Amino acid sequence: MAHQTLSKILFLLLFSISILAVAQIDPAQKPVEKWGLYEVSLPGPSSGNPFTDVQLTAAFSSGSKAIVVTGFYDGNGTYKIRFMPNETGKWSYRTTSNAKSLAGKSGSFLCVAPSANNHGPVKVWNTYHFQYANGKPYYPFGTTAYAWTNQSELVQEQTLATLKKAPFNKIRMCVFPKTYSYVDEEPTIYAYEEKSRTKGPNGMIKHEWDFTRFNPAFFQHLEKRIADLARLNIEADLIIFHPYDKGRWGFDNMGMKNDLAYIKYLVARLSAYPNVWWSMANEFDYIKTKPRDAWDVYSKAVVDADPYHHLCSIHNGSEYYDNWKPYFTHVSIQNGSTVEDFGRAVLLRDAYRKPVVYDEVCYEGNLPQRWGHLSPEEMTEAFWQGVIAGTYVTHGETYRTPGDTIFWAEGGKLHGQSPDRIGFLRSLVEQEPGPLELADPWKDHQTSQADSAHYLIYFGKQMQPEWLFSLPKKGAPAAGSVFKAELIDTWNMTITPIPEIFRLTDVKDYRVYDDKMQKIRLPMRPYLAIRLTQVKP
Template sequence: MTFTEKTRIGTIYKNEAARGIIMRRIPALHTAAPHIASLFKSLSLDQYYQFNQEELSQSNWIAETLSELADIPYEGLSGEQEPETIPSADYEPAGVPSASAVVQAPALAEQWGVYEVELKGPSHGNPFTEVSLHAEFSSGGKIVRMGGFYDGDGIYRIRFMPDIQGDWKFRTSSNARSLDGIEGVFRSVEPSPGNHGPLRVKDIFHFAYADGTSYIPVGTTCYAWTHQGDDLEEQTLETLKASPFNKIRMCVFPKSYLFNENEPVYDPFEGSLAEGWDYTRPNPAFFEHLEKRIADLGRLGIEADLILFHPYDRWSYSEMPPAADDRYLRYITARLSAYRNVWWSLANEYDLMWSKEEGDWERIAKIIKENDPVDHLISNHNCLSFYDYSKPWVTHCSIQRIDVYKTSEATNEWREKWKKPIIIDECAYEGDIDQGWGNISGEEMTRRFWEGAVRGGYVGHGETYLNTDEILWWSKGGKLTGTSPERIAFLRRITEESPGGVLNPLPSDWDVPCAGIKDDYYLYYFGFNQPRFRKFNRKPGILYQVEVIDTWMMSIEKLPGTYEGSFQIELPGKAYMAVRLIKVDTKHV
């Protein structure tokens, strides 16, 4: 094979023989900020030229670059593969008694809670790679196999989420003799108030908890909030507590990007940026802090939409070799899959991750699915091109709009295409920074939420207002200062009041979308249009209560009397209005 115009710049850069050529052809690879260099690497040669042709001022730039690369062997992304570490049966001497490790395991666990078995075992060598640990949990005829993990200082843990009440028993298996064959019993009891279990897809396009309680995702984005230190993180939690948001997108790894250049408090692996990371040795303090914050969110009723990989990275976690990726995935699923409020997002902007191809994402999804018996919600998030959400493992569509202007207006189309819940996790952010994705108004953010809702989808929030401390909510958390959150709360209330607690699109007029249930309930949204009146044509003989809703002022005007058949409703002639028609029960009129 040879390099072509479709070859990613990162692939060329990785090739030592080609690196000097591509750095000379693209000097910014050497001088740009890390997040910009990462974006460059994600582009193919023709994409880079398309975005920078005016600056390059060379119509034959691609041809000249390929000519210089012509004699260099194409190595792709494979390179030299790291050999797999196979735990040895003689990790502990034969004289060590089986099942001799000290065990702590509680006698009770609530249904859908985190049940943890703690074992004190060996610590020589590298227990992260040299010790294999699992347990089988069983109740009646149900058997669940869970992976364990090493937590440092000779401590091993196995976490499990019992999904049924009653008596359970477990038995461990390990290549370490002291950890092998340990047995125990416990009882799973009634869940505590607020514990409704993990989320599931309901009725194709919506969600409900395991106990059947309806869930309306009202999300926000706070990518790097868990890397900011306790003071700011506690402030973020207090802000969330008073907000309408019940879902938060957040990264496992720290982020390096605009307005986010500080070092994290903890590193995910042993080592350093200067000397390199030991990907065979996760840092337990890093993951303990992460799970603490996930538990904090759980107590607030907030789902943690956990982003496993992202491209905005000066630490090279986005470019780990496949074997390191796989170890990390098995480790994090062992640690976190017992938490009921976890979602898996394979990546933020998967298509900017130059070192991963389609097969890598399918392998990553397979590892998550194999090691997560809870079967948490899982998806992959895009930048320039959508992932194939028809894949059977994808539970919902995690979407970033790819049209600069058309965002949630396409929700109907996406519902029909993928037949799965539509979550527009990035519709742009309310703020005032220089980037087009981060300077829409509160009015426009609210409009996009409403537009998506009446089309049967769910839109996500984010905030990027400039401040002297460069603490922007979308990345670091802190405080919300925008005008959309309280209006989003109002929309959440409207949705919860709808029949079944959800909105599904109805056939609509050409100029106004509508959601509801035919003949029973209609919610029309006029968006940025500003009519002075609207004529409605409904089936004769059905009476409706009519409400005029100002989605910005958060007011509901209930009109006197009832309406049927063809009728006209007067409107204030301003934007962001909605009209709700509710069928009247004539038995009680």
């Protein structure tokens, strides 16, 4: 009898423990959205140098899919592994490490369908364009704020508030701080552990770093800002190296071994964020501490370390890099002349056969430097010239305002007039059924089409009293097709319907005309466009 009673007590005890185990909510078991971020956090060794002594990876699998990701040391004896699932269903993982306490750890989680605003990472689509992983078209309308995450918290929050109201869905930004014209702030936090600091005769602080030990707090802060951008549906075009150090901190001259360790650590931490793009450098050819052939090594290191194959590019100063190489998904160009007039922007696209983003075409502002005083009209036209050619353009603002920051470098507030006009163009592009392409890139650099039923004709600075309705033969619908027209004032942001309708006639000299040879009267103003949409007869 005593034996039976003891058995019952033992059974009830085990049953209670199992019920408690089921009832407890394990954070690691919470469902994760497709293209969301799943994180494993493990205690591990903190002695020696955990950044160099410990290797940690995890193999994630779901059915026949398997993805290996690299973990990283996050300080205070904590190691993390981040994973972005690309399929719904159950995922399992198992760790591998040279540290016994980190090896053989396993777990699983459920991946569920993405929420409405979660479109996944951006990928190349249809050779020259982009789309999200869920198939939604993505048209990059970007801006520039190189060192905004290295400013005060007040300025950073102001930048996010500005971006929330602005039309931009991409931002070019540096990892490391910047010292340049009008930009000389000392950051409050750095990417590496500091060994010592001294103040020079000019009052400038001189740092000595341990390039084998990262400062996790710096990268935690960077991640926070990338997540902030994701909530605003903004892609973080992250610049890994840049030439704006000039010996002040030495982050541009760490040596290849330390550079590669930095790349490995950065990619391990950030690749699971869906809104990250890799920009190998801004103005790579101005970084005189790195030979040209080093960029192949660095670019391959990024691509090999990133299991999700985020977009990757390299940005030039005066000399283009070999953008056709397989590391680069798209072309990032500095060249204002490419979008100053008709027919130029398409040339590099045709040469590289990849999406082209003119990421630096000079900036709207009032600086005396030649790159810093575009008028708002010039900045707006640069976007139009790029978009009608089937390419894309990035904005920047360099107004020097007393008591305020310069947005192009530091973030803060926008003062220019082009952002509203860029937003107007973005709305027009997103109303089209697909990306725009020149209808006849050989002879007509003003007429762009999304398909045979949707056209956008841009006149730029030229002013004329009328426009004879005609379309390129290539891609035009059959004779008898009917179109409606709207007059667009790209500066005043107005759309005015044209009362006449236009019926296509037979082809004549590579063009198709209205059967009555109708013309559309135009106001004698610059920066006009016409939108044509096919309608039922």
